[in-house]
Amino acid sequence: MCLAVPGxxxxxxxxxxxxxxTLGVRRDVSLRLVPAARAGDYVLVHTGFAIQVIEPDxxxxxxxxxxxxxxxxxxxxxxxxxxxxxxx
Numbered sequence: 001m002c003l004a005v006p007g008x009x010x011x012x013x014x015x016x017x018x019x020x021x022t023l024g025v026r027r028d029v030s031l032r033l034v035p036a037a038r039a040g041d042y043v044l045v046h047t048g049f050a051i052q053v054i055e056p057d058x059x060x061x062x063x064x065x066x067x068x069x070x071x072x073x074x075x076x077x078x079x080x081x082x083x084x085x086x087x088x
Contacts, residue, residue, distance in 0.1 A: 004044040004051055005066070006059035011039050020045055023063060 007022035012031065020029045020043060027045070031037050034050045042059035043050035 002046060004046040006042050006054060006062050007045050007050075008059070009037055009039050009041045009043060009050075012037070018050070020050065023066065 005022050007020035007027075007029070010019040010021050010026060012018045013028075016030055016032045016035065018029050018031050018037065018039075019026050022045065027048075029043070029045050030049045031043075032049065034043060034053055037043050037050055037053050042054050042056055044052045044054055
């Protein structure tokens with residue numbers, strides 16, 4: 001199974017690279033597969049490559065689902081186990 005995450009192109013750098021923001025995390029991404037992508041566009045990112053330009057409403061819907069999932073997991077996270085091993 002593959003997972004691609006939407007991100008907003010912050011800036012296109014020299015060559016075929018861009019800085020993409022996903023939920024406040026910025027990463028360098030290759031635009032080789034979507035050379036028409038421009039700053040302000042939303043793209044799907046998979047393993048460091050933008051693989052498709054998507055509509056803003058589609059990106060926002062997916063990003064909201066990721067926020068909701070993060071909130072849910074934060075509220076329902078199991079307690080961390082007690083440390084074991086050296087010095088425990």
